[in-house]
Amino acid sequence: MVLTIETNQKPTLKQLTDEEIMLAIATGKIELLSILFDRYHVRMYNYFNKMVCNKMVSEDLTQDVFIKVIKYRTSYKNGNFAAWLYTIARNIFSSHYQKTKKERSNLIDDDKLDANETLVSESNQEELEHLQKALLKLSNSDRELIVMHRFQEIKYEQIAQIIGSTENAVKVKVHRALKKLKEIYFQNNN
Amino acid sequence: MKKIFILVLFVSTIISAQKKDFKYALTGIKKVVLSSDTAIRVEVGTTQELILSDSNNNDKHNNDHFSEEKSSTKEDKRKGLTAVYPEGKDDTNGYGFSISKEGDILYVTDLKSHFQRHGLFVKLPKNINISVDAENLGSIYMEGFTGEVEASANVGKIEMKNVTGPITVDANVGKVNIDFVKVSQKSPITISTSISEIDVAIPANTQANLELKTQGTVYTNFDFDMPKKKGLPNVSGRKSIVSKLNNGGVKIYIKSSMGNIYLRKK
């Protein structure tokens, strides 16, 4: 009954923030999730695609994120929504990673083929393939940092929130990961 | 990495040497952003450091009065543990602040609530830029700074002595009292409140473009060229006084929605 009253309220700009929408979802207005889906699904998909390098799997995992959002919506407590969402995504990635541990080596080869086929054929395609290969050689945590910082352009401060670290520590880690990636990349190139 | 390690070492040696104050070296820092929901007093220190300490001894006395024994057992209990707060981890060895650096800005954020904190005493270099937010219930006192100062409060008052500007101050219910030793021509000075009075003193020879706006009354001992009334009557009864002091200069904008404005010539 309370719900119907709430829906009659005129939405203000304030309600447009991710956090406000998520709080509304937490109180039962699940349909509003489609707004958050529109805002985040491309980023989520690209996060997974960089991490697992498989389009089909990435789509499935992205779907899982939003299923989890509904499932755990009442546990959302007013914090930064993006950080919360990435925390869910990270958990999904790590359980996926555990599940596929045995078949992982095979998987990566398949994925590489997959990636080759679907990449846009431009002059920098070769560079990007190299990059993708180099990325896959990094540890999960290093790869993740680069994906979040460089590709998803998340601020250090927020990454710190997501992975439960401090901003300065994240900065240092990102720099190191970038350096590693650069070394691998140039080794591969030569 | 090495640098950070040295810094940590440096900070921790200071802490162990002198348990009472927290110190942080401000190398490469141009601006300090401080927020705390308590009575904040910021004064000029003699070193290039940020120094945090509890407000004054009187408060301490009260606390000790209650539980001298307990506090020692408390300290034992806390040994080897770090306090954790909803907004983050304590970076100040028990002082309950998070400290983070972003470029040349240092953010110092109080993790304790208004009820846990009974006053805060801060020392900073004279020429550093400072932004202080007293959040909901806190108040601000600052003295002697020549850099740019920003201060914001809700219920508490804001008081500044011997400052030069640029200054940006907003209060809601609390009074504002600012005493300029001289007025910097660098960039505008803005002071605003909703219902409380604003009391500002500036040197007689100050060059400025002055704008005073309030529905209350303006009191001053400066001689203004009063603008002639023209056009439509002001619907909301808002009064705005625009005047040049000593042929004009930096913009000084003082606005209270409803409180009186006192502008004093020194």
Add this chain to the structure above:
Amino acid sequence: MECRDIENKLNDYLEDNLSEIEKSEVEHHLKTCANCQQELAELKSFLAVLDNDTMETPSANLKLNFEQMLAQEIERHNPKVVQLKPKTDWKSYLRVAASILIVISAFLLGKYQPNKTSSIEKNTAQVLTLLEDNSASKRILAVNNAEEFTSKNTKIIEALINRLFFDKNTNVRLAAAEALSKFSSEELVRDALIKSLETDKSTIVQIEVITILSKIQEKRAIKPMEKMLENEETPQYVKQQLELNLSTLL
């Protein structure tokens, strides 16, 4: 400074994240150190490759599957209120979507202005940069300068609206509101002022916006103002202003 310290800063150096002091340290070192020069060149070309990598668009399946899943979830969670709710829900969803559209289109309008290098453009660029300055006083200076532009300068107006909505400093938002009142012939500005009345928590800004809206005779402000009057949390002195200004609007 050793090479190792410098190396760690090169990334921030390229992204212009360093303080002036650190920047000059790095530059000073680079002049004399061939190793670090090479490192910088390598890093630059590498980061260029990284930046080439753009976001991919997922297939349409993702959205379809999501919508299916969401529909099921909604059915599962709200079976009882179905008869009453859909209409209002749909409307409120539309409203939210519409407001998003306003914000996005405002943003795009600002973004896709053609780039001319006339002096006006340069001044615009200067003001726009200064509007993002760390110093509140400088941002206020920029807002004051922005008032001098003609109402056709959409970029400036967008930036002012941005300040009005998002600046952390109350005085900057206040200055932005006052500056925007000079562009009140623009529909976009009127929309923004009404929105800010609904969202800004500072009573100083609230009172200023109330006065502006009544001065420009914006009838659409009547409803939100009446709502604020009814709200128990609105302070008495703000209500006083509301009553005063509502009388000139009605």
